[in-house]
Amino acid sequence: MMESAGSRGGAAARERRFYTRMAWFLVALVFIGFAPSFYLKVLGLSYPRPNPPLIPNLMLHGLVFTTWAAIFVTQVSLVAAGRRDLHRALGVVGMALGMAMIPVMYLTAVWQVARASQPSFTDPLTWTAVPLVGIPVFAFVLWQGWRAARRDLQAHKRLMLSLMIMLTEPAVARLPLAPPSWLGFSLQCVLAWFVFVPLIVWDLRSRGELHWATRLGAGLYALIIAAQVFFLGMPGVWSAFASLLPGVGN
DSSP: HHHHHHHHHHHHHHHHHHHHHHHHHHHHHHHHHIIIIIITTGGGGGSSSSOOOOOOHHHHHHHHHHHHHHHHHHHHHHHHOOOOHHHHHHHHHHHHHHHHHHHHHHHHHHHHHHOSSTTSSSSSHHHHHHHTHHHHHHHHHHHHHHTTTTTTTHHHHHHHHHHHHHHTTTHHHHHHTSSSSHHHHHHHHHHGGGGHHHHHHHHHHTTTTTOOOHHHHHHHHHHEEEEEEEESSSHHHHHHHHSSSSTTOO
C-alpha cells in the first residue's frame, strides 16, 4: 500500500511538472512571436510581415489575449501548488474572458480588411479566413473544457491546454522561419500543430494511449490548419463569403 501510494504521488508530481512546463513554454512562445508587433514594438523590431500601428482595437485584442495567457499559466500554477479552491474561483473569470474573446477575435479579423495588414502573398478578404475558421472550434473546445471541469479533470486539463496550443498559432506564424509565401505560411502552421506532440507523448507514456480530449484537440486543430491552408490557396472561394460578413472593412 505504501509503495502504491508513493507511485501515485510520483505520477501526480510528474503530471504537475508536465503541465507547468507546457504552460510556461506556450506563454514564452506567444511573447516571442508577438514581441515585434506588440510586446516590444517600441524597439522597432521587424519580422517578415507587416507590423501595423497599435490602434485601440489592436491594443484591446492584445491585452485580452495576454490576460488569457496570464490566467492560463496562473491556473496551472495554482493546481501545482495545491490551491484548487483558487483555481476554481479563477476558472469562472477565465470562462467569462474566453467568451469575451470570441467577439474580439471576430471584430479584429474583419476590421483588418480596411487596414490591409495581411502578408504580401494574399489579400485582405482572404486573410480573414485564418482567424475566422478557428472561432467555432475555440468556442466548442472552451465549452467542452468548462463542462469537463466538474466531471472529468483529466479531460479538462487537456482541453484547456489544447485551447492554449491553438492560440499560439499566430505567434508561431510570425516567427522568421520561412519566407512570406503561401507555402511558408502553410509549413509554419504545420509546425504550430507539432506543439501538440509533447501532450501526445505524455499521454502515451502515462496512459499507454491517447486521451479522448487529446485526440479531439489535436484533430480539430488539424482541421483548422487544413481549412486555413485551403482557403488561402483558393482566395476567390473565401473572399466571396468574407465580403458579406458584418463589419468587414469598418
